[in-house]
Amino acid sequence: MVEVMKKAVKLDVELIVEEQNMLSVGYKNVIEARRVAWKVFNSMSRKEEARGNEQHAKMIKEYRLKVELELFDIYSDVMTVINEHLIPSSTTARSLVFYNKMKGDYYRYLAEFKTGNEKKDIADQSLKAYEHANV
Numbered sequence: 523m524v525e526v527m528k529k530a531v532k533l534d535v536e537l538i539v540e541e542q543n544m545l546s547v548g549y550k551n552v553i554e555a556r557r558v559a560w561k562v563f564n565s566m567s568r569k570e571e572a573r574g575n576e577q578h579a580k581m582i583k584e585y586r587l588k589v590e591l592e593l594f595d596i597y598s599d600v601m602t603v604i605n606e607h608l609i610p611s612s613t614t615a616r617s618l619v620f621y622n623k624m625k626g627d628y629y630r631y632l633a634e635f636k637t638g639n640e641k642k643d644i645a646d647q648s649l650k651a652y653e654h655a656n657v
Contacts, residue, residue, distance in 0.1 A: 523548035531607045542620055545603075553596050553631065560589045560635055590635050597632045601625065619655045626651035 527545040530537065537545065563586035570579035608621045629648035633641050 524552055528603060531603055534607055534611045536611050536613050536617060537608070542617070546620075546624055549596070549600055549628075553593060556589050556593050556596070557631060557634070560586055560593065563589065564635075593635065594632070597628050600628045618657075622651050622655035626655060
């Protein structure tokens with residue numbers, strides 16, 4: 523569904539409400555299983571480290587990092603679609619609110635697996651997007 527909707531988005535015309543929802547749900551479906559997997563792998567690696575099973579923890583961390591890369595690629599794609607096509611093509615306040623909220627959500631999801639200053643910077647970007655959605 524995402525690939526079909528991305529073709530529509532690249533026409534640079536404003537999407538109708540149903541199309542916006544299809545795009546949003548499509549991306550959510552693409553990332554949700556990976557978000558859950560990342561959380562499970564993160565928890566498992568901590569438990570294995572606590573048990574002293576470093577080899578198993580290392581293997582789990584490798585899977586977690588693979589999932590992180592997949593998530594980062596998806597988030598980058600979402601941000602490109604929003605910033606380069608959806609927001610510039612928006613003509614209604616409703617659409618701008620929808621896309622800025624979506625942007626805030628995806629920055630928030632990205633911050634889930636980041637740490638330190640990177641997490642703070644991404645959280646700040648999420649807040650800015652939510653603030654733009656509340657205008």
